[in-house]
Amino acid sequence: MENVFRHIGDEEKVWIYQADRLLTNQEAAELQKSGDAFMHSWAAHGKNLKAGILVLHNLFVIIHVDELQAKASGCSIDSSVHWITDEGKKRGIDFFNRLNIVYLDDDEQPVLCSPDEFEALAESGFVSAETIVFNNMVYKGSELKTGWLCPAAQGWQSKFLPLAG
Secondary structure, three states: OHHHHOOOOOOOEEEEEEOOOOOOHHHHHHHHHHHHHHHHHOEEOOEEOOEEEEEEOOOEEEEEEOOOOOOOOHHHHHHHHHHHHHHHHHHOOOOOOOOOEEEEOOOOOEEEEOHHHHHHHHHOOOOOOOOEEEOOOOOEHHHHHHHOEEEHHHOHHHHHOOOOO
């Protein structure tokens, strides 16, 4: 996964938006194209931001900005939220449900589920503390590279795991 992020600086600010359903390949390609166009014109206080976007696993939109070059301001951040909101509305996707969980199955494919479903899977032993989950709470490029994928026991998802007895 790190090769995908090689061009993202460790100090860059990142925002991760997770879809509430899998995007089709066509939707993912359209979203990437729209995102690239938005990033090309994204600015703060009249200064273009050095930013980029990745659409990964047909589930995630990752926006990153090099704030050493220029900081994203409140208005510029609002414009990116407006962009992702509009893109979601066009496709019938909610990018703001922060409770859904994505984990990697035995074939290392991402699986999207609700917290209740994840908890039931944990109780049945289908997922465990070692199951790899996506931790969308990362905020910097360095965290994205080293902590976006983590064992469930180390992520916020741990609260849905049975207590060790």
